Amino acid sequence: MTTIYAVTDKSPIILEELPGTTLVVSIPAAFSSTCTNECVPGILKHQKDILAGGVDRIIVVCTDGPHAVKAWVKAQNWEDSGFIFASDFGEFQYRERIGKLSDEEGKTALPQVSGNQLRRSYTVYRDGSIVWQLIEPDAGKYTFDVEEMLAVV
Helix, strand or coil, rough: CCCCHHHCCCCEEEHHCCEEEEEEEEECCCCHHHHHHHHHHHHHHHHHHHCCCCCCEHHHHHHCCHHHHHHHHHHCCCCCCEEEEEEEECCHHHHHCEHHHHCCCCCCCCCCCHHEEEEEEEEEECCCEEEEEECCCCCCCCCCCCCHHHCCC
């Protein structure tokens, strides 16, 4: 079982126990440029299409602790976005599933503080099972294709 924690109240979210269809977006770090300027805004831009296409909820999970993610969400005015923001900090169970930045080609020598961050990925769970996944080959880029994901949902 893979547990992450909601940043609003630190309640556990066990991905394999969620009913329906869930899009989990993993990001390396709150306040980073790609996460702040491309990834989350890109998902927000397509949120209505994603939900209309059969996704019940969108969870954005980050390596950072809940307090940092919560501050980032507030700074970006995303509190009312409809997303569930979560943290993988502490147990790092989602990072074990997706991998860390230093697993990417050409990034094996990253310092531990950045190399241990969660890779950027997009995973669709249906009733607890993975039905589609894209792990970015380079977490510095945002290449999520909504239509490709919705074709599976």
